[in-house]
Every structure is written in C-alpha cells, then in structure tokens.
Amino acid sequence: MAEKEGGVVKKGHEEGMEMAIALLQEFDLPLGLLPLVDVIEVGFVRDTGYMWIEQKKKVEHKFKMISKLVSYDTQITGIVDKKQIKKLKGVKAKELMLWPPVNEIIVDDPPTGKIHFKSLAGVTKTFPVDAFAAGQ
Numbered sequence: 001m002a003e004k005e006g007g008v009v010k011k012g013h014e015e016g017m018e019m020a021i022a023l024l025q026e027f028d029l030p031l032g033l034l035p036l037v038d039v040i041e042v043g044f045v046r047d048t049g050y051m052w053i054e055q056k057k058k059v060e061h062k063f064k065m066i067s068k069l070v071s072y073d074t075q076i077t078g079i080v081d082k083k084q085i086k087k088l089k090g091v092k093a094k095e096l097m098l099w100p101p102v103n104e105i106i107v108d109d110p111p112t113g114k115i116h117f118k119s120l121a122g123v124t125k126t127f128p129v130d131a132f133a134a135g136q
Contacts, residue, residue, distance in 0.1 A: 007045035016042035016053070023051060028083045029107060030115065030132035035061040036072065049079045053090075065131040069094040070102075083107040093117060093125070 010019040016039035023044055024031050038056035045051075053076040062069050076090035084106045092099040104118040107129060115129045 007043045007050070009041060009043040011041050013039040016040070019044070020053060023080060027080050028109075029080075029085070029105070030129050031134040032063075032132045033105070034072070034076075035059065044080070049081050050077070051080045051085075052077045063131050066127050068127070068131075071099060083109045 008019070010016045017036060019042045020034050020036060020039070021031060023029075023042075024033060034053070036053065036055055037059045040054040040056060041052070042054075043052045055072070055074055055076075058074055059072045060069060061072065071092045071094070073090035073092075076088075078085040078088035084104070086104050088103050088105060089101070091102045093102055100119040100121060100123065102117045103120050104116075106116045106118070108114045108116075111129075113129055114126050115132060116124050116126050118124045
C-alpha cells in the first residue's frame, strides 16, 4: 500500500501494543480505546497520520461502564490526529440488532470529559471518556 511508505512498523504483539498505546498517548486519546489481542503489526506514517493495525482475529470487547459491545476487525486503519481518529475502518459498535461502522472518534478539546463516535450514516454517540480508560 502506498500510504504505508515511510511509516514506522512494529511486528508482534508486544511491540505492536507498545506502539498503539504510544500513539494513543501522543494524540491524547483514551488508552483503552483499542483493546487488541494477538497483534501482528502496527504501523504509523507521521507525515499523513495514517495508522494501521493488523491482528490475528476479530475481537469483541464490552466497555462495562457504558454497556457497549464493540467489534475490532483483523485490519483497522485510520488517520490519527490530536484528540481524533478520522476515516476509521474496521471498528463497529453494536446498536440494538445492528453493527454500524464507526468512522470517526473525537475527544472534546478543550476537555469536557466526553468522547464522540460518528458513523457513516451521520449518527453520533457521546460517552464519558473515562469509559475508555485502560482496563475498562
């Protein structure tokens, strides 16, 4: 993929998780936002903000504080910037019987303690940032 050129790549679960967490920290995003399992590769192109994550299998994670089930595909991509991820692919949140894709995540700046998830259909859901802290 052309967008991967010039990027930093970490292979394997340990190094991949370290890089994913470092990116979340650097861009002021909640550290529990990406509960990944069996990471194969994590990459980031600083010039464009393009980030990719590859894991062995799809992961479903329930964020207990808000009772929200989220699915993380084997391939996750997006453009990371300060307090936001745009053009996100590979993440879906369960809404009733549907699994609409989440394509944008934005943390309020200045901070209000809120995080917003937008779908391609234009639906936005808002939750407390604390619900996505590490270990939630």
